[in-house]
């Protein structure tokens with residue numbers, strides 16, 4: 092017996108208690124005194140004694156009553172009770188048995204007898220206690236076995252990982268979802284089992300779990316047979332009793348079916364937004380076809396060889412632009428099946444979306460992009476982010492009734508924990524914020540409260556379905572981000588999309604991309620050329636590189652565009668024009684707006700040499716020029 096037995100001595104006479112204390116003085120016993128019945132009951136409840144020596148004759152509450160109450164209490168019913176009585180008669184013994192006493196001892200005590208009985212009873216009691224504890228352990232084991240059986244039955248993959256990502260346990264659900272039998276999975280890194288060794292997502296999930304105690308997210312997996320599965324996973328940190336990390340419990344639900352349905356839904360929604368663009372697309376295709384038809388017509392008249400070349404070029408550029416537009420629409424309509432996460436430079440996403448809007452939105456709208464330098468790289472599905480931007484931009488277009496300013500901006504934001512805590516679904520760390528701002532109708536607080544509900548629309552039937560923003564919310568959530576909206580009736584609306592970023596910038600991605608021509612920053616450019624087709628060609632080229640170009644087919648049209656109050660940053664002027672040559676036109680325009688930069692385009696080498704000496708022109712570009720020559724020259728002039 093390693094711990095002393097607690098014995099409660101109950102007697103109203105202190106002298107009697109002392110006698111007992113002297114008799115039982117022994118390191119095996121812890122002796123506690125009670126001077127009356129109520130105190131005895133209280134101490135018994137507190138201490139769960141191994142034995143109670145109970146005097147019968149006490150005022151207030153006698154020993155029989157105390158014994159009866161002990162037996163009524165579920166926790167104390169088993170405590171052995173020895174009645175101590177001076178009345179060595181049968182009557183009180185019978186009463187004692189009736190009350191549930193276990194034994195009797197009469198005063199004055201026989202020392203040896205007292206000690207022996209106490210010893211026997213405490214020993215028996217401790218065996219009983221051991222048996223009861225054993226029964227409890229068995230019950231607990233039974234529970235563990237039942238839980239293990241449940242884990243085996245679960246359809247979810249329930250996996251316990253070491254902190255380094257190695258598999259410690261792997262239930263039949265995991266065998267089924269991930270396709271690897273448990274004996275093969277044990278001890279191997281999870282990344283090797285489900286993602287062909289690509290551990291980047293595991294590393295960040297383990298990091299989050301260690302840091303925040305849990306991680307939730309989509310965990311795409313590839314089975315050994317090559318099938319891919321999409322799971323939604325919830326990882327929880329398991330701790331030792333002292334609080335130190337011991338492992339990770341990863342529960343993953345198969346989402347493959349769900350994701351398939353979701354992909355169908357997204358595709359349907361993309362079709363809807365293409366429908367919203369259809370008018371613009373048709374218009375744009377006509378714009379692409381017009382110069383082709385025109386050039387073909389001119390070619391039939393058998394113009395000089397120089398001209399023929401130019402016409403052929405117009406046809407080529409226009410056709411390429413048309414093909415590009417069709418390609419873009421098809422890629423968008425087809426989209427990705429499920430999620431295709433890749434490292435993306437946000438500036439490309441913004442440029443693509445802005446490019447598409449510029450081609451298809453009413454020309455009276457000003458569409459600008461505003462890209463911060465050194466944007467972080469995000470891990471995202473390009474089709475889906477394109478879909479988000481396009482939905483927001485179509486909404487902006489509708490809110491502006493075709494006139495006004497639409498800006499798509501991108502910037503880096505590193506969220507601190509306090510900020511993230513206030514935004515449901517947000518996490519601290521580097522983010523890229525994509526902002527779509529319009530100068531449209533804005534929204535009342537009542538409308539604002541409902542915009543995320545699927546099928547909420549304020550547009551007439553045929554114009555709106557109300558699923559655009561619901562889709563935006565879903566996609567952003569799946570990317571681990573969140574949306575902020577600010578809107579003022581009559582003033583306009585900004586949607587800000589926060590997407591978690593890797594923290595690295597795209598310089599390396601950019602370097603491996605095909606030659607990147609310098610881009611504009613949405614500046615307005617006036618192109619003055621009396622050859623309309625060439626003018627259109629330049630316009631297309633500039634539109635693709637984030638400039639907004641207005642084409643004038645001669646000095647008169649140029650001056651009228653100029654005096655209409657359109658603010659141009661740059662004019663691209665052909666030297667050889669009827670009525671007023673490029674040099675004089677430049678002078679006139681700079682008189683109206685001294686801040687205007689003018690680039691001269693000329694076919695003559697001599698003029699070129701001569702003019703580049705004068706300060707009238709910011710640059711001189713020789714005809715014929717390549718897209719690169721022109722864009723580099725413009726970039727130098729505008730962005731130094």
Ligand SMILES: Nc1ncnc2c1ncn2[C@@H]1O[C@H](COP(=O)(O)OP(=O)(O)O)[C@@H](O)[C@H]1O
Nearest residue numbers: 486487490542548549555556557558559560584
């Ligand atoms: N930029 C915006 N300016 C004003 N109202 C907007 C804007 N974007 C969305 N809304 C409001 O939110 C509603 C829901 O938008 P959405 O889910 O895209 O559906 P839909 O465009 O088909 O109506 C719109 O009908 C409109 O009332």
Ligand SMILES: [Mg+2]
Nearest residue numbers: 482486559560
């Ligand atoms: Mg919409």
